[in-house]
Amino acid sequence: MGFTLIELMVALTVLAVLLSLAAPSFADLVSNNRVATETNELMGTFNLARMEAVRRAQAVTVRSADSNDYAKGWNVFPDLDMNGAAASPATSSDGTILLVTGAFRGTATITRVARNSGSAPLTYSTSTASDRAYLTFDSRGGIGSTSAAFFRICDANHTSVKGRIVQVNLVGKVSLDSTNVMCS
DSSP states (O other): OOOOHHHHHHHHHHHHHHHHHHHHHHHHHHHHHHHHHHHHHHHHHHHHHHHHHHHHTSOEEEEESSSSOGGGOEEEEEBTTOSSSOOSSOBTTBBOOSEEEOOOSSSEEEEEEEEOSSSSSOOEEEOOOTTTTEEEEOTTSOBSSSSOEEEEEEETTOTTSOEEEEEEOTTOOEEEEEEEEOOO
């Protein structure tokens, strides 16, 4: 028993319709997984920097490779003077790179943001603070700042996928602040 040409055309048409329905949700799934992976990578880096700061009993900095897009990559290094910049020439106590994370593939962005201080719903805006390109952990694991640090992870090409907010509080605890942020 074989298929007629008409039966084959009908089967291919049904397959094409099913694939066209599945493709957008698959793209969102891939984008959501990319955002989750990059969030976990960033949180892991902050935890590593905090542990290194406590272990070494000195400040350790995570610095963006770009002015405020951590998705372009970052470096982790001891930072004796806590200024967010590696010494030149690098020494074991200031500037020796401990970890290099390269740029992420795809269209994700990781930016430092500021959270409104009002009541719910919380909103986040791109940070304009002078220290937005780096985060320094002191020798006790806290951050060398007067307020918590927030980072928004989004996929620029899939704005329908909700972004995530990573928070680093004053004592250095790294947590997921939100998984439902608009990324427009």
